[in-house]
Amino acid sequence: MSAQHSETPVPAPLPLKTIGDIRAALRSGHGFPGDRETFEADLQHALETSTETDLNAIAAVIVDYRGRIRLYQDPEFDIAVQEGIDLAARLKQEAQER
Template sequence: MSAQPEYGWGTMPKPEIRTVDDLRSALSRYGFPGDRERFEEELAAAIGASPTDDFAGAAAVVRAYRHRVRIRNSPEIMAALEDARPGDGGP
């Protein structure tokens, strides 16, 4: 299907994410519902569980949520998700 999604996902600007604060802002504005809150919880848990010289777990959380923002800002991916959504009316 080549029609534009109903919610105008194709027109969203791509946020620049260089820092964790940039990611927080992007999640608040462009993330899926609840992403910002889950990010904060997962990041805090990862930091709390990390040895003081290895923050690989926290870095993995940051990468995962940065990827979610990129997905949310991809018109192709969002159109595919919309097409995969069950239709109204059911069986």
């Protein structure tokens, strides 16, 4: 018999095509702590500093927070963060032992 792997179910990606989708995801608790508030502040700043012909700052805010939400949803993200923390702790300990 072969061993079965128990995989963590991957949640379906959230629809993040509009500002409303991003707001809804952040209201539902997706994203990092504080993202809900900082998204609105960053979006407001981008709107205030953009011109009618250059909306790149607004697009950058949308892309940034869409990425944050997707990172937060990724089950592998927590594992990668913990690996980074463990590596930093090990490197610090090795440096102190020298």
